[in-house]
Amino acid sequence: MNSSPGELDLNKLLASLKPTLNPEVFVFLSTSESILSFPTTLRPQMLFQEAEGLTIVTTQALAASHGYQATFPCRMITLNVHSSLEAVGLIATLATALKEWNISSNVVSGYFHDHIFVPSGKEEAALKVLDDVARKALKKQNVQL
Secondary structure: OOOOOOEOOHHHHHHOOOEEEEEEEEEEEEEOOOOOOOOHHHOOOEEEEEOOEEEEEEEHHHHHHOOOOOEEEEEEEEEOOOEOOOOOOHHHHHHHHHHOOOOOOEEEEOOOOEEEEEEOOOHHHHHHHHHHHHHHHHHHHHHHO
């Protein structure tokens, strides 16, 4: 079995996070509908089948227009570094840094990037935290060269 592509080195990952804020407000919702029969017009950002139901992350506007009860209005921050699915410590490091500022983080790891959903209203503080983590890692990386 081949390793997944992408960066594995934690300090390199942290130094090159390049977080980007998506302009949409997202929400999480759950439905008993099958993953094969949910309305594709919801244009999900994420689908995940759990024993209790299908979890869908979509925009707040689309969830409301389809009559779904949604929770956790949030903003999505994409980390524009190609992290390996086998990278160790990236999410733990970022979650710990965000925790220090009392910012919850719900992370989705895609094939190429990680996406952090933070509560609406805390996105600017979260971006500042992530930028600070990246700056410290870059400084550490430059010292080691």
